[in-house]
Structure formats: structure tokens, C-alpha cells
Amino acid sequence: MSSRISFFEVEILDCKTMRQLCFFDKVEPHLTVNDVKLMFHKCYPQWYPARQSIRLDPKGRSLKDEEILQDLPVGTTATLYFRDLGPQIGWTMVFLTEYAGPLFVYFLFYFRMPFFYGLAKAFTSSSHSVVHLACCCHSFHYIKRLIETIFVHRFSHGTMPLRSIVKNCFYYWGFAAWLAYYINHPLYTPPSYGKKQICLAMIMFLICETGNFSIHVALSNLRQDGLRSRRIPFPTRNPFTWLFFFVSCPNYTYEVGSWISFTVMTQCVPVGLFTLIGFIQMTIWAKEKHYRYLKEFKDYPRLRMSIIPFLL
Numbered sequence: 001m002s003s004r005i006s007f008f009e010v011e012i013l014d015c016k017t018m019r020q021l022c023f024f025d026k027v028e029p030h031l032t033v034n035d036v037k038l039m040f041h042k043c044y045p046q047w048y049p050a051r052q053s054i055r056l057d058p059k060g061r062s063l064k065d066e067e068i069l070q071d072l073p074v075g076t077t078a079t080l081y082f083r084d085l086g087p088q089i090g091w092t093m094v095f096l097t098e099y100a101g102p103l104f105v106y107f108l109f110y111f112r113m114p115f116f117y118g119l120a121k122a123f124t125s126s127s128h129s130v131v132h133l134a135c136c137c138h139s140f141h142y143i144k145r146l147i148e149t150i151f152v153h154r155f156s157h158g159t160m161p162l163r164s165i166v167k168n169c170f171y172y173w174g175f176a177a178w179l180a181y182y183i184n185h186p187l188y189t190p191p192s193y194g195k196k197q198i199c200l201a202m203i204m205f206l207i208c209e210t211g212n213f214s215i216h217v218a219l220s221n222l223r224q225d226g227l228r229s230r231r232i233p234f235p236t237r238n239p240f241t242w243l244f245f246f247v248s249c250p251n252y253t254y255e256v257g258s259w260i261s262f263t264v265m266t267q268c269v270p271v272g273l274f275t276l277i278g279f280i281q282m283t284i285w286a287k288e289k290h291y292r293y294l295k296e297f298k299d300y301p302r303l304r305m306s307i308i309p310f311l312l
């Protein structure tokens with residue numbers, strides 16, 4: 001550590017080419033990585049801070065914005081490496097686009113706009129109660145996600161890569177249209193076991209939605225002090241969070257549960273496919289997150305799996 005140095009010299013090299021991009025002398029030691037990013041941004045206006053990854057090692061981890069220069073293991077001349085993360089989009093914008101889209105798309109089919117099922121069926125309504133129930137559940141799910149995005153989540157990164165939003169929107173918007181087309185189709189047939197199947201699925205759906213919400217609140221509470229670091233989440237007094245005893249990402253477990261319930265309720269193949277792809281993606285993320293917890297926290301509870309208790 002270089003706590004006795006009065007000023008630093010900071011050079012920033014390109015991660016890939018090792019070319020020097022800029023050099024600052026007389027940099028105050030108490031400045032943070034974020035301050036360095038702002039200085040770098042002045043030299044390169046196209047690379048705003050959220051687009052920058054600043055590292056000590058070209059292949060190492062990105063430094064956190066709040067890390068202080070004098071606490072870094074560097075000499076009087078700090079050599080930092082820059083990587084362009086590509087265009088970024090704010091989280092709130094991302095989620096609003098991702099979740100408002102399916103909500104809107106679904107209604108187009110529910111209200112049977114003239115161009116979907118022909119003019120004769122335009123603006124007619126299904127005689128099956130499950131179709132209306134499915135619309136309520138689908139809308140409830142995405143309205144809940146919108147509310148959580150605005151009022152519950154506390155994200156660590158300010159932004160997300162633009163490419164991710166394209167992928168996510170393709171998935172959400174595309175599937176919303178596909179499954180809404182079949183569920184609201186005039187020839188749609190209700191589930192084989194009728195009311196029993198629908199009621200059971202509805203109860204499961206509500207349990208999973210409540211569970212998912214409870215986990216989001218528990219995760220958000222881990223950052224009540226305003227710090228953006230990751231901590232070990234533990235079960236709280238809310239029984240829905242007790243799934244933390246068994247898995248690292250119970251919010252994903254509940255999310256998959258909601259979509260399985262919706263599949264059972266509607267008995268519709270595209271919904272099942274949507275659920276399967278979501279499950280695969282969430283399993284990949286849950287495993288990555290689980291291994292990161294194990295690496296980062298030596299006292300991480302050993303009983304936990306990634307997404308499915310005792311299995312996966």
C-alpha cells in the first residue's frame with residue numbers, strides 16, 4: 001500500500017493493445033477509481049464511466065468504483081488498464097422495456113385485435129374462464145416485476161450492456177406474442193382436468209409469486225446500508241425465504257415455479273417452452289452465482305445447491 005505518497009502518477013493503458021491512452025500526474029491519493037474514470041472520460045468523451053472497466057491487471061477483475069487509489073497495491077506511478085464494456089443502458093430503462101413489452105403484447109391478443117384471428121373474431125371475448133384468469137396472472141407477474149424494479153431492487157452495477165437488452169427483449173416479447181396467440185385463440189381448448197387443474201395451478205402460482213417477491217425484498221435488505229457489495233443471504237422470519245436454507249438463488253426457483261404453474265394452468269406448449277428456456281438460463285446464472293459465493297465466502301453454507309434443493 002502506498003499511504004505515504006503525496007501524489008500519484010496514473011497512466012492508463014489499453015487492455016488489448018497496451019498502448020498508453022492517457023497519463024495524469026499529480027493525482028491526489030484519496031481519489032477513487034470513479035474519479036479516475038471521470039478524468040479519463042474528459043480525455044475520451046465516447047467512453048463514459050459506466051462503459052469503462054479499469055483494472056490493475058489486463059486479465060484481472062474490474063476495480064470497484066469506490067476503491068481508493070492509495071489503498072491499491074501500486075507504486076508512485078499507477079499503471080491501470082482500460083477495457084471498453086460497450087454501449088450501456090440504465091437498469092430501470094432495461095427492465096421497463098423488458099417487462100412493459102410483454103404486458104402490452106399480451107393484451108393485443110387478449111383483446112383480439114383484428115389482424116390476429118381475422119375480422120369475424122375481432123374484439124370478441126373467450127368463453128373459457130381460464131383464458132381470463134391467464135391474462136390476470138400474466139399481467140400480475142409483469143406488473144409485479146415493474147414495481148419491484150422501481151421500488152425494491154438495489155443493483156450493484158449502474159448499467160447493463162446494450163446487447164443483453166436485445167437478447168432479453170427478443171425472448172420476452174417474442175414468447176409473450178407466441179404464447180398469447182395460442183392461449184387467446186378462438187379454438188383454444190381448456191386444460192384436460194378442468195377446474196381442479198386450474199385451481200391447483202393458480203394456488204401454486206400465487207405461492208411462487210409471493211416467494212419470489214419475498215426473496216427480492218430479502219436481497220434488497222442486504223443493501224440497506226447503501227453499500228453495493230454482495231453478502232451471504234440468509235433466511236429471515238418470513239417463511240418464504242426459508243428456501244435460502246437449501247439454494248443460493250431461491251428467487252429463480254420461485255420464478256421457475258410460477259411459470260410451471262402457468263404452464264399447468266393453460267396447458268399450452270409455447271408456455272412450456274418459455275418455461276424451459278427460462279429454467280436453462282436461470283440454472284446457468286444460478287450456478288455461476290453459487291460458485292462465486294463459495295469462492296468469496298469461506299463460511300458459505302455447504303447444504304445449499306444452486307437452484308433446486310438437493311439436486312442442482
Ligand SMILES: CCCCCCCCCCCCC/C=C/C(=O)SCCNC(=O)CCNC(=O)[C@H](O)C(C)(C)COP(=O)(O)OP(=O)(O)OC[C@H]1O[C@@H](n2cnc3c(N)ncnc32)[C@H](O)[C@@H]1OP(=O)(O)O
Pocket residue numbers: 050053062085086088098157159160161164167168170171174175178277278281
Ligand atoms: C421466440 C423467441 C426465442 C428467443 C430465444 C432466445 C433465448 C435467449 C434466452 C435469454 C433468456 C434471458 C431471460 C432473462 C430475463 C431477465 O429478466 S433477467 C433479469 C435481467 N438481467 C440480465 O439480463 C442479466 C444481465 N447481466 C449481465 O449481463 C451481467 O450482470 C453484467 C452486467 C455483464 C455484469 O456481470 P456480473 O457477473 O455481475 O459482473 P462481473 O463479474 O463484474 O463481470 C463479468 C464480466 O462482464 C463484464 N461486465 C461487467 N459489467 C459489465 C457491463 N455493464 N457491460 C458489459 N460488460 C460488463 C466484466 O468486465 C466481466 O467480463 P471479463 O472481464 O471479460 O471477465
Ligand SMILES: NC(=O)C1=CN([C@@H]2O[C@H](COP(=O)(O)OP(=O)(O)OC[C@H]3O[C@@H](n4cnc5c(N)ncnc54)[C@H](OP(=O)(O)O)[C@@H]3O)[C@@H](O)[C@H]2O)C=CC1
Pocket residue numbers: 153154155156157212219220222223229230231232233249251252255277278279281282285
Ligand atoms: N423468466 C425468466 O426467464 C427470468 C426471470 N428473471 C426474474 O428477474 C428477477 C431478477 O433477476 P436477476 O437480476 O438475474 O436476479 P439476481 O438474484 O441476480 O438479483 C436480484 C437483485 O438482488 C441483488 N442481489 C443479488 N444477490 C445479492 C447479494 N448476495 N447481496 C446483495 N444483493 C444481491 C441484485 O443486485 P446485483 O446483481 O446488481 O448485484 C439485484 O438487485 C429474478 O428473480 C426473476 O424473478 C430472471 C432471469 C430469467
